[in-house]
Amino acid sequence: MIQLKSIKKSYPSKNGAVEALSGIDLSIRQGEIFGIIGYSGAGKSTLIRLINRLEQPTSGRLIVDGKEISSLSKKELREARKDIGMIFQHFNLLWSRTVKGNISFPLEVAGVKKAERKKRVQELIKLVGLEGRENAYPSQLSGGQKQRVGIARALANNPKVLLCDEATSALDPKTTNSILDLLLNINKKLGLTIVMITHEMHVVKKICHKVAVLDTGKIVEEGNVLDVFQNPKMAITKEFVKQITHQEEADEAVDLMKQTHPSGTIIKLLFKGDSAKRPIINELFQRQRVEINILEGNISQTQNGAFGTLTLLIDGNIREIKSAIDYIEQQGVGVEVIQDAAQLIS
Amino acid sequence: MLHSLFPNADWSELWQAVLQTLYMTVISIAATVILGIILGLLLFVTAKGNMFENKIVYKCVSAVVNIFRSIPFIILIILLIPLTTILVGTMLGSTAALPALIVGSAPFYARLVEIGLREIDKGVIEAAQAMGASKWQIIWKVLLPESLPALSSGITVTAIALVGFTAMAGVIGAGGLGTLAYNEGYERGNSDVTILSTICILIIVFILQFIGDFITKKLDKR
Ligand SMILES: Nc1ncnc2c1ncn2[C@@H]1O[C@H](COP(=O)(O)OP(=O)(O)OP(=O)(O)O)[C@@H](O)[C@H]1O
């Protein structure tokens, strides 16, 4: 659906050009929710704004839905933009228009007839759950409601692609989740391709299928969300993954347990995909004669399946512990021994 | 009672003067709004980083606006006498005051329009571009509606300044309350007529301010 080929973008400045993007290759498939994560100044906004040519690339090729965006004439570009919706961090609504008026705007721009416009606006208001607020002005809406208007407006002309530049960064966690649910719902219902720019791993985890990590103008890591989460390669990716696994707090908890239970055995269970759904702990309690203490646990759901860890303190005789570990591994769950007081390995 | 307070007032003459002042104010406001919005838009869209960025046009319009805004109004009237005589055929009377009034206030209003347009969030214009809006659609559907409260409060300020200009024009024969205050009041030593003219001007200004504030508030949905 979207292809970027060795895209470069530099901004002229007094002391030489600032290179915001230095050679981006990216391919986003139809119907995918593609997350692009990076720190402030990484070039995320620049990248997404290239896709609808709000920004002109310095070099490279950009293809959206089979059209070479960078070679379109002004008129063709305006037409092409009707197939690419966009929502913004600060919503960018017209405050002089009501909810209805704002959603109607892109339809007016596209020259849709009045009666048809009215019908479409009603559909969209229902789709984003703003019934009853049609005649409110943006200043009378909450942030979440404003973003819903933004989404309805972006979808008005049935685009094939939706670009989201930090669409939830101005919202509180609860509202963020409701907006993400809405986007996920739209993606499933309409088969829309969504590009999500964010600096929050939570957003990627919750709705993205794929993710690319952008660091100072370069994509340093890319892949399925589940794979990247389980196996982050670059340091920056690891930092982002830590945002949701709370690894540091978990490590602290385990360290504390090592000190207070120097003679216990501590193991870490690594779940992935379907294994996270099985009641393994329950079965352990029932089948093995070991005492189990849960020290820490964190299971995350992604669009490609679940993953997470569970750290246990196990007590019992060495045979029982070994058999417990064998059992866990048979269930397709990885086991890592963190403190080996019973000397299982030797 | 009014007669004892203002012994020298000729009420029908006063009413005539009020109507002339209103005539000059209303016509010149209408022309100023049209001209000012055109010039203000031109300044805005040709400024650096905007839709029709054009250094030469911006510099020229900006220079013209600044020059006419800096000339004291009373001198502007005199400078425009030749133009007025060509346009109107005479340099006396309320209609003859109009060119000077419009030339004096349009550049002032144009700057207010430009400032109002600059207040519009760049993100909103960008959102319209992202939706495929053309430049004209952006002007009609985004720039003008979004700056309407600023345009309206600008008109109020300009209209009040214009009432003052009509009084000045009155001194050199434009008619209206200015002429009344100067000819009938000052030159004949009838200070009651001067005071009466002043009261009328104040009433007109207050009414303009009231209407202007009311409309601006109604338009402002922020
Ligand atoms: N119009 C511009 N002119 C000059 N430099 C720019 C311009 N826009 C962006 N840059 C530079 O390009 C780089 C990337 O900026 P960009 O806005 O894409 O970052 P970002 O990842 O979106 O950051 P944030 O999370 O803060 O929004 C920065 O170094 C920035 O200073």
Ligand SMILES: [Mg+2]
């Ligand atoms: Mg940004």
